[in-house]
Amino acid sequence: MSATPTEIRNAAAEAACRSAVETLSGAQIVVRLLERQGITTVAGIPGGAILPLYDALSETDRIHHVLARHEQGAGFMAQGMARATGKPAVCLASSGPGATNLLTAIADAKLDSIPIVAITGQVPKAMIGTDAFQEVDTYGLTIPITKHNFLVSSAEELLDVIPRAFTIAASGRPGPVLVDIPKDVQNQRIEVTEWPAPGLPEPAPAADAAAILAAVEMIAQAEKPILYLGGGVVHSGAAPLAVALAEKASLPTVMTLMALGAMPVDHPLSLGMLGMHGARCTNLALDECDLLIAVGARFDDRATGKVAAFCPGAKIIHIDIDPSELDKIKTAHVGIAGDVGEVLRALLPLVQPTLRKRWLSHVAGLKVAHPLQTPGIDDPRTHYGLIAAVAAALDDEATVATDVGQHQMWVAQAYPLRRPRQWLTSGGLGTMGFGVPAAIGAALAEPQRTVVCFTGDGSILMNIQELVTAAEEGANVKIVLMNNATLGLVYQQQTLFYGERIYASKFQAVPDFIKVAEGFGIRAVDLDRADQPRAALAEALNTPGPCLIHASIDRHEKVYPMVPPGASNKDMIGG
Amino acid sequence: MNALTQNERNALARAVLELDVNNHAGVMSHVVGLFSRRAYNVDGILVMPVGDGGKSRIWLLVNEDARLPQMIKQVEKLEDVLAVRRHGADHAVFERLEEFFQA
Ligand SMILES: Cc1ncc(C[n+]2csc(CCOP(=O)(O)OP(=O)(O)O)c2C)c(N)n1
Ligand SMILES: [Mg+2]
Numbered sequence: 001m002s003a004t005p006t007e008i009r010n011a012a013a014e015a016a017c018r019s020a021v022e023t024l025s026g027a028q029i030v031v032r033l034l035e036r037q038g039i040t041t042v043a044g045i046p047g048g049a050i051l052p053l054y055d056a057l058s059e060t061d062r063i064h065h066v067l068a069r070h071e072q073g074a075g076f077m078a079q080g081m082a083r084a085t086g087k088p089a090v091c092l093a094s095s096g097p098g099a100t101n102l103l104t105a106i107a108d109a110k111l112d113s114i115p116i117v118a119i120t121g122q123v124p125k126a127m128i129g130t131d132a133f134q135e136v137d138t139y140g141l142t143i144p145i146t147k148h149n150f151l152v153s154s155a156e157e158l159l160d161v162i163p164r165a166f167t168i169a170a171s172g173r174p175g176p177v178l179v180d181i182p183k184d185v186q187n188q189r190i191e192v193t194e195w196p197a198p199g200l201p202e203p204a205p206a207a208d209a210a211a212i213l214a215a216v217e218m219i220a221q222a223e224k225p226i227l228y229l230g231g232g233v234v235h236s237g238a239a240p241l242a243v244a245l246a247e248k249a250s251l252p253t254v255m256t257l258m259a260l261g262a263m264p265v266d267h268p269l270s271l272g273m274l275g276m277h278g279a280r281c282t283n284l285a286l287d288e289c290d291l292l293i294a295v296g297a298r299f300d301d302r303a304t305g306k307v308a309a310f311c312p313g314a315k316i317i318h319i320d321i322d323p324s325e326l327d328k329i330k331t332a333h334v335g336i337a338g339d340v341g342e343v344l345r346a347l348l349p350l351v352q353p354t355l356r357k358r359w360l361s362h363v364a365g366l367k368v369a370h371p372l373q374t375p376g377i378d379d380p381r382t383h384y385g386l387i388a389a390v391a392a393a394l395d396d397e398a399t400v401a402t403d404v405g406q407h408q409m410w411v412a413q414a415y416p417l418r419r420p421r422q423w424l425t426s427g428g429l430g431t432m433g434f435g436v437p438a439a440i441g442a443a444l445a446e447p448q449r450t451v452v453c454f455t456g457d458g459s460i461l462m463n464i465q466e467l468v469t470a471a472e473e474g475a476n477v478k479i480v481l482m483n484n485a486t487l488g489l490v491y492q493q494q495t496l497f498y499g500e501r502i503y504a505s506k507f508q509a510v511p512d513f514i515k516v517a518e519g520f521g522i523r524a525v526d527l528d529r530a531d532q533p534r535a536a537l538a539e540a541l542n543t544p545g546p547c548l549i550h551a552s553i554d555r556h557e558k559v560y561p562m563v564p565p566g567a568s569n570k571d572m573i574g575g
Numbered sequence: 576m577n578a579l580t581q582n583e584r585n586a587l588a589r590a591v592l593e594l595d596v597n598n599h600a601g602v603m604s605h606v607v608g609l610f611s612r613r614a615y616n617v618d619g620i621l622v623m624p625v626g627d628g629g630k631s632r633i634w635l636l637v638n639e640d641a642r643l644p645q646m647i648k649q650v651e652k653l654e655d656v657l658a659v660r661r662h663g664a665d666h667a668v669f670e671r672l673e674e675f676f677q678a
Contacts (some may be wrong), residue, residue: 140604143601147654148654168654324648324649324651326644
């Protein structure tokens with residue numbers, strides 16, 4: 001986890017006081033630069049090629065190292081810290097298998113625009129290219145999955161590369177940066193006379209004022225506008241501005257999976273999540289809109305369904321910090337490249353307050369006629385009911401992480417998310433195994449919060465080893481395991497689209513997860529055996545420390561509605 | 576049937592991109608990887624350092640299709656790419672090289 005800009009400056013000033021000319025190793029320089037950056041927690045696993053860095057880490061008490069049990073876990077812990085706080089977080093791995101084990105977490109961060117800095121050890125420079133023990137081309141492997149990457153060739157370079165890595169990770173559209181440091185560079189000793197400033201995010205270029213005026217005009221002209229919020233709204237800290245715009249211009253608002261929490265789901269203008277598992281009313285309203293205002297969203301195929309049929313009658317205003325997103329999937333009538341917070345701040349005073357009674361009452365009618373169906377929501381022994389019962393036992397300060405599968409979509413549909421950064425989920429890559437380590441990272445970054453992780457019996461096994469890390473750290477994570485003894489989302493697809501040919505999706509052997517959790521040293525509660533499941537749940541959720549909460553779910557339950565892959569959003573099935 | 580001249584064929588189907596980049600070992604793979612992993616064909620590549628060698632210039636001869644504007648935006652996002660200029664396929668840089676590429 002990392003600190004605020006003020007804390008960073010203070011830390012840097014303090015560090016400056018004790019800097020005369022010092023002779024330091026590359027490894028010590030990295031540690032010092034991380035301290036100056038305000039980094040207080042890192043997650044990783046040591047190995048030969050990164051031992052000099054670990055040796056230097058052992059000399060500081062300003063950075064807490066979390067020993068993950070698999071590098072992918074370390075990568076997702078860093079993601080959890082970064083997603084919860086919005087600030088770059090750090091993970092560490094050795095060369096070869098250490099680095100390859102990180103790849104999935106890095107790719108996941110790339111697709112969801114999460115700022116992490118991954119530092120890997122590499123074989124000594126002279127051995128690069130010799131197929132040395134644990135040599136792998138980490139630089140080459142990570143080009144397509146990082147925002148930027150570095151192979152550092154001298155200790156001096158670290159003084160430039162480390163702050164830049166943080167600047168790049170956090171500037172513009174955030175993303176992962178990898179720094180690969182050969183062992184001899186970590187050991188190289190140099191004199192350091194002056195320390196670079198910590199790497200802070202660079203301001204985004206100013207948006208085109210004429211385009212903003214054109215957008216204002218289009219909003220004024222529209223009769224049936226919809227506001228479409230994406231993860232960029234959360235990254236930019238622009239959720240309150242987005243809500244203010246919706247209220248001022250009477251804009252029914254849809255959110256992508258990544259944006260959930262940006263507008264409270266129970267806000268009167270909220271239509272919740274759009275797309276593949278959005279409510280019917282949401283996708284039907286989109287089908288009718290005459291103006292779509294996309295803010296920090298990228299027209300992902302899970303959100304749009306068949307693109308040609310997405311909002312067929314709508315003009316499009318698209319605001320995004322990444323110019324390459326404009327016109328990528330849908331050509332915008334007005335495209336505005338800029339930080340969405342700054343653009344909304346400029347737009348807001350120019351937009352006329354509008355009531356739009358006809359459109360709002362029409363949308364309200366759609367909501368009544370085609371709401372999200374949540375059968376069993378009052379019974380905590382059903383999937384929706386369990387989610388509602390968890391929410392009822394917690395307040396909005398709780399953070400909600402998920403793994404990937406049916407459970408993830410049910411939580412996205414039914415958990416009353418009301419706060420930006422409340423919701424941590426793997427959207428773009430959809431990585432099973434994300435949930436537990438990401439929840440641990442979030443809990444370490446914000447120890448005052450309860451972090452709930454909804455997971456599945458398939459997903460949890462992909463990073464189950466991090467349960468012992470949770471135990472070791474005493475992380476306040478509550479893992480709600482929705483156990484259907486099935487790769488549920490696969491089972492659902494085989495049932496619906498593959499003629500019920502169920503293959504390789506039903507587990508023959510299912511572990512005793514209660515024993516597994518206890519074996520890893522964390523408390524476990526089996527709701528199946530609880531006479532009072534609500535009370536047992538509330539007690540488990542509100543007792544500090546890690547806990548696994550187990551609940552059986554019927555494998556025949558489906559996530560509905562569902563837009564069949566490749567179909568248009570208005571052709572939903574079920575729900 | 577009228578045969579197209581070389582120039583006309585190029586003008587229809589190709590474009591030349593001129594990139595100013597930082598000169599270090601990884602830049603070429605960043606640029607070329609961007610095209611190859613999107614299955615975007617690059618027909619010609621030319622790179623030389625400029626000035627004191629801190630910067631290089633990369634010339635790319637690429638197919639011109641509907642994806643080209645998106646490709647250019649992606650190239651512009653690379654940290655080590657300082658500027659991208661787009662030229663027609665009739666740009667002299669690859670034409671003058673033709674004598675080195677006789678079958
Ligand atoms: C690493 C990884 N492998 C495979 C998949 C494909 N996949 C998506 S959901 C899913 C099933 C998830 O099962 P479980 O965690 O039990 O969740 P459920 O759907 O049963 O709620 C699979 C295999 C994936 N998303 N990630
Ligand atoms: Mg399952």
